[in-house]
Amino acid sequence: MAWPFIVLLFVCPALLLAQNPGTAAQDTTQKLKIETAQQVEGFSRNGHESRKLSGNVRLRQENTLVYCDTAIIDDYTNNAVLRGNVVLEQSDSVKVFADSAVYLAAIKTSDLFGNVVLVNGVQELFTDKLRYDMANKIATYHQGATMTNGKSQLVSRHGYYFVQKKEIYFKGDVLVTDPEFTMRTDTMQFNTETQTVGFLAPTLISQRKSKIYTEGGFYDIENQFAEFDKNPQYEKDGQKGKAKKMRYSGSTKEYTLEGDAYIDDRDKGQKVQADVVRFNSETDATVLKGNAHFQDSTRDITGAEIRYNSKVKDFQLLGRGRLVDPPNIIEADSLNFNDELGSGLALGSVIFQDTVNNYTILSYRMDYNKKTEYLNAFGGFGSDGVAGRPMMKNLMEGDTLFMSADTLISYKPDSASTNRLLIAHRDVRIFKSDLQAVCDSLSFSSVDSIFWFFKLDSIQQPLLWSDTTQFSGDTIRLLLKNNKIDRLWLTKNAFVINSEEGILFNQIKGRNITTTFRDNEAKEMFVEGNAQAVYYALDDKGAYVGLNETACSEMRMFFDKKKIELIKFYAEPAGTFTPMSKAGKENKPLDGFFWEQKRRPRNMGDLLKQKITIR
Secondary structure, three states, X not given: OOHHHHHHHHXXXXXXXXXXXXXXXXXXXXXXXXXXXXXXXXXXXXXXXXXXXXXXXXXXXXXXXXXXXXEXXXXXXXXXXXXXXXXXXXXXXXXXXXXXXXXXXXXXXXXXXEEEEEEEXXXXXXXXXXXXXXXXXXXXXXXXXXXXXXXXXXXXXXXXXXXXXXXXXXXXXXXXXXXXXEEEEEEEEEEOOOOEEEEOOOEEEEEOOEEEEEOOEEEEOOOOEEEEOOOOEEEEOOEEEEOOEXXXXXXXXXXXXXXXXXXXXXXXXEEEEEEEEEEEOOOOEEEEEEEXXXXXXXXXXXXXXXXXXXXXXXXXXXXXXXXXXXXXXXXXXXXXXXXXXXXXXXXXXXXEEEOOXXXXXXXXXXXXXXXXXXXXXXXXOHHHHHHOOOEEEEEEOOEEEEEEOOEEEEEOOOOOOOOOEEEEEEEEEEEEOOEEEEEEEEEEEOOOOEEEEEXXXXXXXXXXXXXXXXXXXXXXXXXXXXXXXXXXXXXXXXXXXXXXXXXXXXXXXXEEEEEEEEOOEEEEEEEEEEEEEEEEEEOOOOOEEEEEXXXXXXXXXEEEOOEEEEEEEEOOOEEEEEEHHHHOOOOOOOOOOOOOOOOOOOOHHHHOOOOOOOO
């Protein structure tokens, strides 16, 4: 009966080792020691003494425990062949299960075969063949394996598991499947302690209608943080993006693209470029920093920094930026705009261009609404800031009309209207090479192309100058046709003064005066209501002949080459002619005469000077 021998084996396994002469030359501290077995049989093979252990076999080498159903140990080499329910266990919770194994005690390495399972914490590695170096705690396989980590599963052809370093390298047809994503690559690193995946080769990650491609980077599973730093690209819901580096934070739901970042969203018709792009999938907030460029089907936005939120449809430009929103173009130091409301606010050296009507407004601040086409500009462009004045530039027949005021307002009376109104309020000044004007306030309608000039008080009437002629009245209307002056109405206290040298003045006065122009020159003038005229007749050589003074109810004057060619008087005219020898060299002013030159803008700079009062 064998059972007394088996009992002895359980009681004193060291005695069996001492009686084996084939192990005398071995270092017993490194030997594979037998701790338990139900049966031990000795035999000789290849000139070596060997033993066969059966039933609940347990062996130990330092901190490594070996379990199996059957073990054959070569007493000379101390190597063992293990069969049936093989288990290798180290004190650090690493366990390896297999159907069979070859244990090389001298080098502390084991080759395991058939249904091999390596367990380390929550990680489980399944393969048919595995080599495990117990001394260095390195497991390798080359015939394919599957590793599970919670709900995730990884398959690869080759693997290198550095247990002490807590790192695994997978190589060859690596496939990771997870409820949240699928990943394919050739080479990948995984740290079991930090739960970090390292991408060491071209990698494709697929996740809910999105794909990410990278050739390097890492993913922190526990903190849901990823960084892709070699040629990263992605596709999602018709959107494509690329950059030198990409990051994703699962805790904040924020994506970051760094270095030549580019996004093309075909479904939304949007393109984005910047040095850095940040997007939050929960808030739908996007930030573009550095050489930022946003483009969609209607707009093109560039600037130092662009922020927009597709959920609330809100845009912000921080730092100098430019918005091209046909037919308008806006440049400013900062710009806020809400698509849903259609309203915006531009601040700091604002440039607003209307490319259809060929005008530009310069200001410090501009409030505007795209839906109603309303804008309100005030403050000065550039260093003047709030203390300055807004200015409008309008291209007219190859020349530019400049206009400034304390406030410039433009809007449509209603959304269905094609009419656009322009309001200039307080201290309005206009400069054009052949036309200048000042008034308290002004309005212009695109329907009839008429400027209305309004007075401040009885002293500071609106004034208009053309060449050597000054026009004034309580109200002035100016009609443009094809960007040229067509007609001029002076209403109440109308006065027209002309002088070549500023000493003697031709004067026309009435309740109302209507002047018709052709090619920007006065051709006809109709004076109604207490019409009066004082003008100096000239001979063919341009010398003064005498002074004509006429008064009547109405008169009509015709001009040729800026000179009076014909006058028609109505309703009992009364007039006198005085030769120059008697008229003298002093001006003969009509009541209310004034010749104003202080307020006349001589250049664009005069539009921005401090307000000048007269008389």
